[in-house]
Amino acid sequence: MSEDRSAAFLLRLFPAEWRSRYGDEFRELLGQTGISTGVAFDVLVCAVDARLHPSTNMRMPLMIERLRHHELVIFVCWVIVAVAGSGFAKLTEDPPLSPLFLEEIIPRLAYDIVFIGALVSVVGLLIAGVPIAAAIAIDAFRRRRWSQLALLATPVVAVFAWFGVTAAITGVAFSPADDVPKTLMLGVWLGAGFLAVAVSCIALGVAARNSTIDARMYRRAVNPARLAVAGMVGVTVALIAWGFAVFVGDPYDFFGFSGLLATSTALSWGLLAIAAAAATLVALRAASQLRTETAKAA
Amino acid sequence: MNRLTSEGSRDPGLLILASLAGGPRHGYSMIEDIERVAGVRLGPGTLYGAIGRLEQRGLIAAVESVDRRRPYRLTPNGGLVLDKEVEALERVVRLARRTVAHE
Numbered sequence: 001m002s003e004d005r006s007a008a009f010l011l012r013l014f015p016a017e018w019r020s021r022y023g024d025e026f027r028e029l030l031g032q033t034g035i036s037t038g039v040a041f042d043v044l045v046c047a048v049d050a051r052l053h054p055s056t057n058m059r060m061p062l063m064i065e066r067l068r069h070h071e072l073v074i075f076v077c078w079v080i081v082a083v084a085g086s087g088f089a090k091l092t093e094d095p096p097l098s099p100l101f102l103e104e105i106i107p108r109l110a111y112d113i114v115f116i117g118a119l120v121s122v123v124g125l126l127i128a129g130v131p132i133a134a135a136i137a138i139d140a141f142r143r144r145r146w147s148q149l150a151l152l153a154t155p156v157v158a159v160f161a162w163f164g165v166t167a168a169i170t171g172v173a174f175s176p177a178d179d180v181p182k183t184l185m186l187g188v189w190l191g192a193g194f195l196a197v198a199v200s201c202i203a204l205g206v207a208a209r210n211s212t213i214d215a216r217m218y219r220r221a222v223n224p225a226r227l228a229v230a231g232m233v234g235v236t237v238a239l240i241a242w243g244f245a246v247f248v249g250d251p252y253d254f255f256g257f258s259g260l261l262a263t264s265t266a267l268s269w270g271l272l273a274i275a276a277a278a279a280t281l282v283a284l285r286a287a288s289q290l291r292t293e294t295a296k297a298a
Numbered sequence: 299m300n301r302l303t304s305e306g307s308r309d310p311g312l313l314i315l316a317s318l319a320g321g322p323r324h325g326y327s328m329i330e331d332i333e334r335v336a337g338v339r340l341g342p343g344t345l346y347g348a349i350g351r352l353e354q355r356g357l358i359a360a361v362e363s364v365d366r367r368r369p370y371r372l373t374p375n376g377g378l379v380l381d382k383e384v385e386a387l388e389r390v391v392r393l394a395r396r397t398v399a400h401e
Contacts, residue, residue, distance in 0.1 A: 022346055028366040029325040029342050039341055046343025050350070142364045 006035045013047035020065065024143075024212065063293055064215040070286035071128065071218060072205050074225045077279035078125055079201055081232045083193075084271035085118065087264070088239065113238035121231025128224035133204075135213040148210060154203035158196035165192040222290050229276075229283040236276040243269065308338055310348035311357075315372060315380040318358060324367040325349075352376070 007030040011023055033039055133152060140148030169185050317323060317331045325345055333339045340348075349370065352358045357376035361369040372380065 018350075022350070024366045025325060025368040026342065026346055029329075029345075032326040033329065033342050039343075042341025043343040046341075046347045049347055143366055 003031070003035055006040070007031065010035070010040065010043045010047070013044065014050050017065075018050045020212075063289065064218055067218045067222070067286060067289060068208055070282045070289070071132075071221055071225050072208060073282045074229060074279050074286075075125070075129065075204070076201050077275040077282070078121065078228055078232060079197060080275035081121070081235065081272055081279075083197060084268045084275065085235060085239075088268040088272065114235050117231045117234030117238060119231070121228045121235065124224045124226070124228030124231055128221040128228060132208065132213070132217050132221055135217050136207055136211040139211055139213050140207075145210075148207050151203040151207035151210075155200035158200045162192050162196040165189060219290060219293075222286050226283045226287060229279045232276045232279055236272045239269065239272060308336070310340055310344050311352055312380070312383050313338060313340065314345070314348055314352060314370075315357060315376055315383070318370060318372040319377070319380055322361045322369040322371040324363075324369045326367070328370075 007027050010030065011019055011027060014023075030039070030043070035043075137149060137152055140146070140152070166189060169189050172181075172185065313332045313336055314328060317328045317335070320331070323331060325342070329340055329342075329345060349358065353360070353370075356373055357379055358370045359373050361371050363369060
């Protein structure tokens with residue numbers, strides 16, 4: 001077994017909280033001392049001790065880990081709402097739903113709520129996420145952890161890759177009768193989009209998990225994250241109200257052959273509702289955890 | 299008496315405090331410094347076990363670092379504890395010297 005793999009194995013013997021606090025520097029130290037049988041035994045004893053007597057100062061990173069986990073879940077929910085919301089807007093821009101959306105049933109108020117909610121949500125997300133992303137990037141740069149920077153750059157690369165797929169697909173000429181290839185291409189395009197979103201979310205999550213930035217960054221992000229969730233909830237409630245208005249106005253536009261429930265709009269709607277509900281639940285838990293932590297610190 | 303003196307001067311926590319009294323050091327630098335001064339080579343596990351306990355008690359603190367080798371420094375409280383420990387060891391040494399001289 002190589003020394004690097006031996007060090008990785010020995011580190012896994014320690015509790016996660018211990019690794020989160022001392023893992024990087026301890027691994028570096030093992031690289032300098034080398035791993036003889038004596039060193040391995042010494043590390044083993046220390047690992048057992050760390051498991052039997054977890055230090056109280058290890059509890060703080062655990063709480064921060066939970067807070068970070070909550071914020072990552074909110075971020076993923078936001079991405080789902082953004083994707084589903086974009087899909088919803090696209091699916092309802094064609095007749096007969098478009099006129100309903102803009103003019104007839106839902107007045108400007110609901111449209112404005114969707115717009116303002118989306119704006120609030122984006123602002124909240126940026127206030128919460130940009131400082132954390134910047135701190136992770138600076139930390140990675142200082143420590144020369146290039147893999148962290150690569151993880152942070154993944155969403156940009158994924159978006160460009162998806163643009164590339166889009167350009168390639170739009171460049172293919174179809175005859176009107178090519179229904180199967182058209183459906184296949186649409187599936188490839190949507191699949192590539194979902195893959196880009198999933199890979200981006202995972203990469204950012206791993207980057208946040210691997211980073212050792214100041215714990216206060218995650219605490220400060222709780223309130224902006226709640227703002228983002230409030231925006232998501234506003235958008236979702238306004239769209240549900242719109243759906244209800246469609247139903248009241250003309251049930252055929254809701255249940256009919258080309259009504260809401262007969263199209264992919266219903267799926268977007270469901271995703272919006274589930275993501276907004278999950279984000280709300282997690283935001284409440286994060287706020288509760290922050291209150292508990294503040295009370296304990298006082 | 300010999301056992302007490304030996305344990306006192308070989309306590310990893312005290313050795314780390316003494317090493318950091320000369321300024322901030324990272325793990326490997328502490329191991330080398332302690333070996334040079336006290337003739338004791340601490341294992342990485344022993345070192346970090348003690349670092350965790352000292353940090354928890356607020357006797358040492360991590361220093362911001364540009365790489366993975368995070369240095370530690372003595373806190374004011376750590377300095378006071380080190381002074382008291384050194385005084386206690388010095389009393390033991392004085393007593394031992396007096397005892398040896400009278401024999």
